[in-house]
Amino acid sequence: MLKTVLRFGLIALALLILFQLSNVSLVIPSIPADTVIGITAVILVALGIYLGGNIKKEKVVKVEVAAPVEIDQERIQNLGISQRELEVLNLISTGLSNQEIGEKLFVSESTIKTHVSNLFVKLDVKRRTQAVTRAKEWRIIV
Amino acid sequence: MLKTVLRFGLIALALLILFQLSNVSLVIPSIPADTVIGITAVILVALGIYLGGNIKKEKVVKVEVAAPVEIDQERIQNLGISQRELEVLNLISTGLSNQEIGEKLFVSESTIKTHVSNLFVKLDVKRRTQAVTRAKEWRIIV
DNA sequence: CACGCTTTGGTACTTAAGTATGAGTGGGTT
DNA sequence: AACCCACTCATACTTAAGTACCAAAGCGTG
Numbered sequence: 001m002l003k004t005v006l007r008f009g010l011i012a013l014a015l016l017i018l019f020q021l022s023n024v025s026l027v028i029p030s031i032p033a034d035t036v037i038g039i040t041a042v043i044l045v046a047l048g049i050y051l052g053g054n055i056k057k058e059k060v061v062k063v064e065v066a067a068p069v070e071i072d073q074e075r076i077q078n079l080g081i082s083q084r085e086l087e088v089l090n091l092i093s094t095g096l097s098n099q100e101i102g103e104k105l106f107v108s109e110s111t112i113k114t115h116v117s118n119l120f121v122k123l124d125v126k127r128r129t130q131a132v133t134r135a136k137e138w139r140i141i142v
Numbered sequence: 143m144l145k146t147v148l149r150f151g152l153i154a155l156a157l158l159i160l161f162q163l164s165n166v167s168l169v170i171p172s173i174p175a176d177t178v179i180g181i182t183a184v185i186l187v188a189l190g191i192y193l194g195g196n197i198k199k200e201k202v203v204k205v206e207v208a209a210p211v212e213i214d215q216e217r218i219q220n221l222g223i224s225q226r227e228l229e230v231l232n233l234i235s236t237g238l239s240n241q242e243i244g245e246k247l248f249v250s251e252s253t254i255k256t257h258v259s260n261l262f263v264k265l266d267v268k269r270r271t272q273a274v275t276r277a278k279e280w281r282i283i284v
Numbered sequence: 285c286a287c288g289c290t291t292t293g294g295t296a297c298t299t300a301a302g303t304a305t306g307a308g309t310g311g312g313t314t
Numbered sequence: 315a316a317c318c319c320a321c322t323c324a325t326a327c328t329t330a331a332g333t334a335c336c337a338a339a340g341c342g343t344g
Contacts, residue, residue: 082320095272097300110323117302127330128301129271130237224290239330252293259332269300270331 072139079122081140088115090141093132214281221264223282230257232283235274 076086084105091101098116102109116128123138125131135141218228233243240258244251258270265280267273277283 084321092271093275095267095269095275097269098302099300107321108323110325111321113302114322117304120302125237126302127237127239129234129274132271132274133235133237222289226291240332241330249291250293252295253291255332256292259334262332268332 069139069142071142075138076140079140081119081122085115085119085122086140088112089119089131089135092116092128093135093141211281211284213284217280218282221282223261223264227257227261227264228282230254231261231273231277234258234270235277235283 081089087105088101091104096104098112099109102112105112116131119131120126123131123134123140125134132141223231229247230243233246238246240254241251244254247254258273261273262268265273265276265282267276274283
């Protein structure tokens with residue numbers, strides 16, 4: 001909104017300058033009217049490109065901001081998913097087995113199975129592949 | 143390249159029109175010089191915005207083309223992954239069980255198991271969760 | 285037509301995954 | 315201190331996943 005006002009202000013300013021310049025050739029006859037008009041034309045086109053560029057830039061920013069996937073911390077809280085469970089969930093999504101996850105976290109496979117089972121209840125799923133899909137849907141993992 | 147030439151051509155054309163219009167007020171005195179200059183200024187700014195827009199549009203396209211994940215058909219070919227196997231792979235990634243995939247494709251679970259086993263060899267993995275990760279890495283699935 | 289490849293299906297087996305249940309420890313709260 | 319919760323681990327079990335091997339129908343190519 002403010003930017004739009006600014007742009008119209010710039011255009012108005014440019015027009016004012018144009019009108020002023022149109023009198024230069026009358027005041028200073030040594031400068032030909034054609035030269036003044038040419039320079040003004042170039043300035044106006046440049047102004048247009050600048051304004052157009054800014055308008056398009058905003059659209060680019062919108063695309064880039066929408067792209068990154070942010071983790072929904074609030075949903076994690078609401079589902080009651082603990083830090084350890086989240087860790088396990090992330091490792092599941094990388095394709096590790098329960099045993100491998102256990103080795104990576106220095107706990108037994110038994111413990112991982114418990115975490116996984118609890119996760120399934122919280123995510124309302126029956127399989128680990130489904131858990132990964134659901135977790136990505138709900139922006140719990142990337 | 144060609145577009146750049148076109149743009150400069152348009153600018154040159156615009157300048158020509160400007161110079162022509164500057165004579166209109168001399169030819170037809172009923173139209174004030176200020177009006178002609180004003181209209182020309184607006185046209186030039188519009189031209190600038192149009193040109194600037196086109197220049198920026200190219201940049202937008204580059205961003206948008208880079209973002210979507212394209213399927214690497216060549217890699218699928220090289221790995222010798224068949225159409226049916228690809229179907230199964232996609233259903234695995236949605237979290238379905240072998241039995242569910244069989245029902246969805248109207249074939250037995252046995253058949254799905256065969257496809258899955260063959261897929262694992264081609265993807266060089268040992269588990270279905272790993273297969274999904276690998277397949278996404280290699281842009282075989284979305 | 286023979287060959288290769290895809291798709292289908294089966295049996296039999298091993299292994300991983302998932303369920304159910306119980307239980308111990310330590311941190312933090314009331 | 316009593317309590318809750320997260321984390322840990324174990325046993326015993328069921329089910330799904332995965333492996334190995336074989337087999338047959340169909341389809342296009344050389």
